[in-house]
Amino acid sequence: AQTVTQSQPEMSVQEAETVTLSCTYDTSESNYYLFWYKQPPSRQMILVIRQEAYKQQNATENRFSVNFQKAAKSFSLKISDSQLGDTAMYFCAFMKLALYNFNKFYFGSGTKLNVKP
């Protein structure tokens, strides 16, 4: 079974600073995908960034980047130049790639990020 662990229930960062959110996962699969989703107070889940496990290069999306350590099964999210609008709950998710079958997602328990002015 796949498990996703986010060990930081809540974090704070000053506006314009950098913060890193941690995520570890457990799987015996070799081919999978990892995601970070953002959930602002509006509650709608928004995709932040996606990483394919077969790619060694870390994914980046503007101010968001990941540090993907496949051997360590670690997938952290770095937010640079934090903005007030980054205040949200962040979920790490794992997707097992199932050929000719349904792709299941597994979510961590979330990290609440507070960006302070």
Added chain:
Amino acid sequence: NAGVTQTPKFQVLKTGQSMTLQCAQDMNHNSMYWYRQDPGMGLRLIYYSASEGTTDKGEVPNGYNVSRLNKREFSLRLESAAPSQTSVYFCASSEGLAGPTDTQYFGPGTRLTVL
């Protein structure tokens, strides 16, 4: 293009009452999902529909039923609500392809309270 929509946004039920949560997507996605989100826990999959005409149980299906009405709509029904079903419910959809582009798109959620 509204994405994934859910109704209602809020609902309060008494124990034993029934209700149906509605979900619709306009992205022509094949797969749809229902999750519940409880404090301190990640999203847990209740039911999913890999494609139109099929539904399957997820991690926590007890006390729920679903209907994939057509490709666009996927409803979740609570036949006899219990306080343990107090939660925030999210509907999501994805292309459902067995490939790298299968990203889930979520609705805004429904906050359900069962008294």
